[in-house]
Amino acid sequence: MTGVRAWAVWRELRPALVGYVLFVEAAAVALSIAATVRLTPDRRDWLVFGALVACALIYTEMSRPIEREWRTLTENPHLDVHAMWIFTGVLTLPPGLVAIAIVICHVYPWLRVDRHGLYREVFATAAVVVAAFAAKLLLTMSGYEQFPATRDIRTFGVVIAAAVLFLALRVALTTIAVPGGSGDHAHEAASVGLGVLTAWALTAWPPAVLLIVGVTLVLHRSVLIRQLRETARSDGKTGLLKPDAWHLAASSVLDREVHASLLMIDVDHFKQINDKHGHLVGDTVLRRVAETLKAEVRSGDLVGRFGGDEFVVFLADTTGGDAMVMAERIRRSIVRTVSQSIVDISVSIGVAACDGGRLLDDLLHAADVALYKAKGGGRNQTAMSTA
Structure with missing residues (x-):
């Protein structure tokens, strides 16, 4: 029990917020289990899942050096590209595989880049699961079946609505519990938009995904380098110039x-x-x-x-x-x-x-x-x- 009481979550959050965090995490676990039990993926689902996870892991490895340098200098939020891979999964995979992909997209960078803030990472993962399932529900209720059908305006509008719901719900869930965790919403929205393009490429012409990955990696690195320069010039406590x-x-x-x-x-x-x-x-x-x-x-x-x-x-x-x-x-x-x-x-x-x-x-x-x-x-x- 002493070990449990020493967890950072008890020191950093008020009791009411601890209850909120546990509720969101429990909801994410329940949704994931229910979706996984019903999971009956076909060969195409496994191929898309494998390609998506492979891209996410390769991307993490290629961006790891500068990500690690950033996280050693600051705890401020920055461009988070998890949303790109996750929303691609929302558009192309059944819910059970989406949940598994989300866990991989969060756990692997945590293991490879920075193992600090475990409770925050667990909660962030849970919030994304809930947001992804809400977006998936909207797509299902709107008659959306698979991404190639978005070539008509109505279905494309449904995809955009799902993207907005995913982003808004994820931001709302995390902002309530994590002080200072608002991040750069414009960049995250762009990441979700890239998820739409990646899903389109993955289903229409998979080799195009490599181009998207390369361009995104360059943009990601340029954003982090700019933020690192600003951090080097700024006082960490006040945000003013050093x-x-x-x-x-x-x-x-x-x-x-x-x-x-x-x-x-x-x-x-x-x-x-x-x-x-x-x-x-x-x-x-x-x-x-x-x-x-x-x-x-x-x-x-x-x-x-x-x-x-x-x-x-x-x-x-x-x-x-x-x-x-x-x-x-x-x-x-x-x-x-x-x-x-x-x-x-x-x-x-x-x-x-x-x-x-x-x-x-x-x-x-x-x-x-x-x-x-x-x-x-x-x-x-x-x-x-x-x-």
Whole structure:
């Protein structure tokens, strides 16, 4: 029993959500067993099943190196191509084989790429099974028999409706239970669309599947590489630029600007927040401050995390007076937004401005001096210095 109590699901989910997760998993198991018991596949079903599973496994192996690198850097969701193979199965296979294909498409990558988060993977698999069976039911009730029949508009519309149902139900089921698990729905929708094309190719001219697999693999890798680059530049806790990335970007902009300003923001008494409320609350405060900063600045401004509880904002083409106005607005917004939702906090802000010909380090030094002036004056205020 001690081992069961130590499972991550009990720590990460509220009791009501644990019950929800178990219910979805039980429904998936019941549906899979019922479909498998009734399974009477013919030779064509086995050939399609074998081809589909083979493509999924080969695809996993070919994308494994970059997938593993991604998962070692972040837990954020990304492009998930399982849906491509699974929805192909929904359109071309009987329900029992669909359930088996789903399990293989989820278990094999988990074993080969990353074995963390077992309960999440089990639940994700169960949610996909339920969504796939719902889509299969819609197809059956609409008179759909096999994919080649979709050459008429009505039946093709049924296929699209089933795809929308599959995607919407899978997203709804997982989003309820897994915080932050929304993922990139546009990419997943594209993956389901590729499943439609793959099913068409598999039944009309199977060699075309190889072309689809190759193109999808290239697109998948390009998306992951872009996400890896963004992750390397971003602070994992707040999503803001890391100090080095921020410094490089701000220096590049400063070289081209006549007027520029810089804000240095510090959360007042942040150590006391950690000591009194715990580090989880402290991390939440940092995330909310970061969200408020991004919401208050302009699209071209550069926001970064500078240290433990310090943030920096580079304001291009901004005079000192305008920067002070923006700093005061940010200070009031942070106090109002974060204090209402978490704990009472305040921030001190140092503002620095220059008229060109200065290095970024000069601006940083001036902003640091202004920040200490604000903190020395009683905190929860804004002070200014000129570089």
